[in-house]
Amino acid sequence: SATQLPKTMKGVWIEKTGGTEVLQYKTDIPVPELKEGEVLVKNEYIGINYIDTYFRTGLYPPPNFPYILGREGAGTIAALGPKTPSHLSLNASVVYMNQSAYAEFTPVPATAVVALPPSISPETAAAASLQGLTALTLIRDAYAVQRGDWILVHAAAGGVGLWLVQLLKAVGARTIATASTEEKRALAAKYGAEVTLEYFDYGDVFVKKVLEVTGGKGVSAVFDGVGKATFDASLNSLARKGSLVSFGNASGAVPPVTISRLTAKNAKLLRPTFFNYISEEGELEKYSAELWDFIVKDKMDVRIHEIYPLEDVARAHQDIESRKSTGKLLLRP
Numbered sequence: 477s478a479t480q481l482p483k484t485m486k487g488v489w490i491e492k493t494g495g496t497e498v499l500q501y502k503t504d505i506p507v508p509e510l511k512e513g514e515v516l517v518k519n520e521y522i523g524i525n526y527i528d529t530y531f532r533t534g535l536y537p538p539p540n541f542p543y544i545l546g547r548e549g550a551g552t553i554a555a556l557g558p559k560t561p562s563h564l565s566l567n568a569s570v571v572y573m574n575q576s577a578y579a580e581f582t583p584v585p586a587t588a589v590v591a592l593p594p595s596i597s598p599e600t601a602a603a604a605s606l607q608g609l610t611a612l613t614l615i616r617d618a619y620a621v622q623r624g625d626w627i628l629v630h631a632a633a634g635g636v637g638l639w640l641v642q643l644l645k646a647v648g649a650r651t652i653a654t655a656s657t658e659e660k661r662a663l664a665a666k667y668g669a670e671v672t673l674e675y676f677d678y679g680d681v682f683v684k685k686v687l688e689v690t691g692g693k694g695v696s697a698v699f700d701g702v703g704k705a706t707f708d709a710s711l712n713s714l715a716r717k718g719s720l721v722s723f724g725n726a727s728g729a730v731p732p733v734t735i736s737r738l739t740a741k742n743a744k745l746l747r748p749t750f751f752n753y754i755s756e757e758g759e760l761e762k763y764s765a766e767l768w769d770f771i772v773k774d775k776m777d778v779r780i781h782e783i784y785p786l787e788d789v790a791r792a793h794q795d796i797e798s799r800k801s802t803g804k805l806l807l808r809p
């Protein structure tokens with residue numbers, strides 16, 4: 477059931493992995509056919525996430541070529557595939573986190589789609605969902621943050637980072653935030669970090685500062701999306717029984733770790749992915765409802781760095797990879 481769908485659409489795909497030059501803006505991609513249980517979303521806003529750069533460079537191998545990048549979009553349902561669950565209706569306003577979002581239309585399994593309440597616009601949803609829900613699942617499921625805990629958050633002015641500092645403040649934790657520039661650290665403080673630090677040498681100087689702030693104890697958990705550059709400093713900043721939650725590779729993938737390094741503090745080490753926290757029925761809906769509540773009732777700020785036209789996707793990738801951005805980058809088809 478569809479109303480006047482075009483035959484072709486605009487979109488961005490890659491035919492091989494590499495630098496931003498492999499991003500190809502096309503105007504004649506066939507509008508996808510729907511499989512059982514899928515809906516076709518007409519994207520109004522497309523979320524850029526750091527993971528998009530991993531698929532572009534090949535750090536995470538794309539499943540096929542040509543491959544349309546992008547894991548997050550919001551807009552309206554333009555068509556329903558066969559046997560689509562009845563809670564999703566034509567023209568409904570929705571957000572999804574799945575695949576192939578850098579396009580005018582994206583086929584999405586109904587299980588990856590969330591219907592938006594009237595209080596949440598597609599722009600807000602595309603800007604908040606993947607990064608906000610990642611932050612929310614991290615502070616609940618990866619390490620269940622307690623009121624009064626000291627927590628270390630790296631790249632705190634980034635997309636996930638600004639969500640972490642806001643949510644940690646809301647649940648009564650005390651945050652030490654890192655970021656690479658004075659402006660970014662000021663932003664992290666404005667969004668809720670109690671203490672901000674530069675990365676220093678990613679080593680002993682940094683750890684000494686964390687110990688000073690925490691009365692010599694270290695932090696209950698580190699949320700580390702920077703990866704390779706910060707891993708050792710993160711591990712050394714933990715308190716006894718602390719949790720190192722390594723959830724990204726902005727500076728490169730963390731090399732193999734010898735588990736005996738955890739013994740000194742009886743530390744826990746996790747390497748979670750958001751998608752595994754929302755894969756059971758009801759989890760995505762539950763966490764989304766909670767995120768909308770934080771946005772509406774706690775007036776959390778959904779910071780948008782820039783909304784780029786889809787054809788400017790290469791500039792958007794350059795901006796996030798060169799550490800120029802704060803908050804969310806969006807594309808508009």
Ligand code: NDP
Pocket residue numbers: 524525526527606607610631632633634635636637654655656657660701702705723724725726727728748749750751796797798799800801802803
């Ligand atoms: P961000 O907006 O946070 O951008 C990345 C930030 O990383 C930069 O702004 C920069 O901040 C910091 N950074 C540190 N070192 C480098 C480097 N060498 N090159 C580039 N950036 C660097 O991106 P996202 O919010 O989209 O993602 C943040 C992290 O979280 C990523 O690693 C991402 O893969 C991960 N992630 C993981 C998920 C999961 O399920 N596991 C889900 C979502 C995100 P600064 O200049 O202040 O250091």
